[in-house]
Amino acid sequence: MALLQDLNGLAPTKWQTSSLCVGWDVHQVLAHLVDAACTTRLGFIGRLVASGFDFDKDNATGVTKELRADPQETLAAFAAVLGRTSTPPAPLATRLVEAFVHGEDIRRPLLIGRDYRAAHVATALAHHLKTGTKFGGGRETAEGSRLVGTDDEFSHGAGQEVRGPMIDLLLAVSGRPVQAGRLTGEGVPGFTARIAAGP
Template identity: 60%
Template sequence: MTRLPPTSVWPVVHGERRALFEDLQVLEPQQWQTPSLCPGWDVHDVLAHLIDSARTTRLGFVRRMVAAGFDFDRDNAVGVAREKRGDPSRTLAEFGAVLPLTSTPPAALATRLVESFVHGEDIRRPLGIDREYPAGEVAKALAYQVNTTVKMGGGKEMAAGWRLVAADADFVHGSGPEVTGRAIALLLAVSGRAVDPRELDGPGAGDFVRRLQA
């Protein structure tokens, strides 16, 4: 896919961070322990991960991976433990401090869009918080995911064999039975997140959801 310029990515990322920061201001203490869409993490963990990611530089990422034995999961766990505070309100305050940062690991800038949208929903959906994401920008994140292997954090294998069509953006990918849905639902699906079957339509939707569930 076409490389995205920083000027088209960071304003969106910063906007998504600000929106999430505002949404989380009203959480009750017990809500922070709500399981997220990310297996093994509650919403507090996901927020800590977003802080850790926002503070990660290219050189810092390399150093961290060496320290973690090139184990992504181990590195993520260390990062969450480092940024998660005993009081969730303090973690949220730390998130507020990283809102304008433009640090990034050594990966395509599109991953910053993927992270913002997917982790935003990892937190919001279990809490019942709705957000209307910018569909065109979500489609850019989706285009990256369907062309990137699972080993590299993408969803190419999950998208293979289907014709994915965004109902709210200019996005069509692949061939096979058609699956139609909002760009955010398709992005979550190819990113390994559970989606409500009612969010997807088309002759391939049923089998697509069943394969994801398997």
């Protein structure tokens, strides 16, 4: 609901703004969120088989399917699926990860600010750090660092410390760029180098 509110009235020229998700503009990220909300457990398995078990290919297919010529129509489709409870065969915490990361994929390039409940971000971050990069998580990215949330009592791992708001830590371990100065600590150079190197 919050993202719908943030995007209502967005200027037509802004929909082509590059998102934080490499290769997608903000309109395409929204289409991905529509697709994810429409995907059932059984449907996900069938699509994954059809894509040759290539997650990126499957995601691209879903975006193509849900992307309307008029961004306002994609936004209307997003509004229509907000109440759906269908989900791919993955822990429910992945829905939080999707909402936070893709929400910021859209908001940050558009300079739209949004506050999140720290406890919910902590749940998403903890799950993401347990999930391997092969499955879209950030476990390997965080290895060798101690991540400390500055907006809640959250810490993970061992090694040189990286401190920052949990939403920024979540974006970082998801491979997204984080604004300079948002993360601090002696472990930042090595941590950001691992992010830049990719999975």
